[in-house]
Amino acid sequence: MIKWITIAKHEYVYNIRRKEFLFVTFGLPLFILAIMGLPVLLAGSSASPEEYMIGYVDRTDLFDSVNFIKYTDEGLAKKDLLDGRITHFFVIPADYTVTGKIDIFSAKKGFLGSMAVESQIKGFLLDNLLKTETKEIVERAKNPINSEYFTLNDRGESTDAGLSAFLISIAFAVFFMLSIFSSSNFLLQGVVEEKESRVMEILLSSISYRDLLIGKIFGLGAVGLTQILIWFIIGMVLMSSNPISLASLLGRVHISIPLLMFAIGYFILGYLVFASIMAGIGAVATTSREGQQIAGIFSITGAIPLIISQFIIANPNAVLAKALSFFPLTSPITIVMRLSLAQVQFYEIIISTLVLMASILIIIELSVRIFRASLLMYGKKPAIKEVVKYLHEG
């Protein structure tokens, strides 16, 4: 087996079993869930629609219902509400068709509950108002617009780029940045700790610096990606526990296969660029805290396209957007964002891909040199001048 794969496998298995990893990976979603869920639980308004018993008083004599209880007298409805036989009732005044005024009464306060009740009442009113229409018309009246956006290019062809594609690109950018932030931690720590653990010399008596560093980049990078994927899956599961919101989200997003392929390709290349940089910083830094400060500069640089996304959206082919497409730290997000909005020249894709690939090779090579030169000087922090010297010597 190629030796860096052995290293990568070891790093992955060793780190994924760490208590810290398990704690953050599963603890953070639980924590967020607790923060979000607590108010709902405290408010006690998580009742499902079936738990509402709704009554009504109709002064127009136009409305019939199978689900709601009809009262002829407001007094009786009030009495039932107070006795707990119904949870809500509403009054349709005689001039309803002119004013649209509906008074809703309930025994408890609660905003979330009243929203659900109101939507039930709305459906009931529409059903009755459009009694003479067909079922489709009624459905359409309840949900009149199901939007999808298209952009026409110069030749008048519609590209499938639109709101959904743009949403994908923003999701891509956020996902990319999250992955980088969480992985940079693992990479820095992994390389710095290795220097401290003193196992390094045994490793280096078996493998080259290059194999060691590449193994670490892939192994620890995979640890960071695993964390992000677990969060992603937990997020999806939570969303699917509320099937309506997931379905409406997926229903609106049309995933264009070519865009997705580009997104995956750029993600992998961009991720490797950042992972190599983090490993290189780990090689220079004496503590992972110190490394994180330096790493922050690179991560923020990577986030620039996301920060100025409104300018890229407004003018995806402006000079700045094009320039960011060629810079390896910013190109993955910029290119995917532009791809989702407008035509991107073929040569731009080729150049940005080549730049990314070359950057990975160059950064790994530089990191190996720094690693080699600085490694055995435990606890000594190299000055910038020395780092430059390492690059020559290594």
Added chain:
Amino acid sequence: MAVEISHISKSFNGQSVVKDISFDIAPGEVFGLIGPNGAGKTSIIRMLLDIIRPDSGRIRILDGSPEGIKDRIGYLPEERGLYRRLTVMDTLMYLGALKNRQNRESRERTLELLEKMDMLLHKDKRISELSKGMQQKIQLIAAIGHNPELIILDEPFSGLDPLNMKLVKDLILELGREGKTILISTHMMDQVERMCDRIFMINRGSGVLYGSVGEIKSRYGKNTIFLEFEGELKNIKGVKKINHSGKYAELVLDAGADAQDVLKNIVSEVRVSRFELSAPSLNEIFIEVVEHDKVDHNSKT
């Protein structure tokens, strides 16, 4: 030659650590690289392993084919460290895999070595649960588990109790009998004296002694008396220097002094239970060379 080092030098930040060192190690030889702390032993070893590179000079190892060379070397570094949360067996299997040995044969060899080192019972424990001496034995097993041709041991005896010291020593001697080339770097002279065929002594980055142990000792002549005695031993006529160690002492004779006369002088002072005329111990030669070097160094500066 298993190892050929010719004229290597290395400096860190302008400070010269290794100065123009040359020596060879023959296949199957047990070779001692000795010198005081900070003499440059570990730097030489790191250069042998291509962990650092010499500024000048040439190193040839196992006939120089660089392909897979690291798989044929076993190394016990002076800086001891292992992954604390891994079990003994996982550690050894991982380090073995890095030497391209991950098969049944290497597993069996590892278990055999664990047994030999009295560690078989601990094979499923985590490294963090082991004592320092135990960890050191695990590292030694890691260094030889892949059946290397060349074994480099940096201070293999430091921090071991007498029982473990014997275990390690016996293992090294056994490997030597199997025909392995072994390089031991240490400042513990008495061990080297008994185990090594030839030595290279380094002080302040420069080579000071090189040759077979017997040859070096005979170069210094039979000018030393090993004495076991009762009483108080003070200045004796004809004796240049006394190295005390309790009831024992090593006496260095003045040039031209007659051992018989010295014995008479000693007997008049203390009760002698053992008297042996011998070549000086490597330890004494070491001290003499180092002190001599220091005087030279000081007079130069």
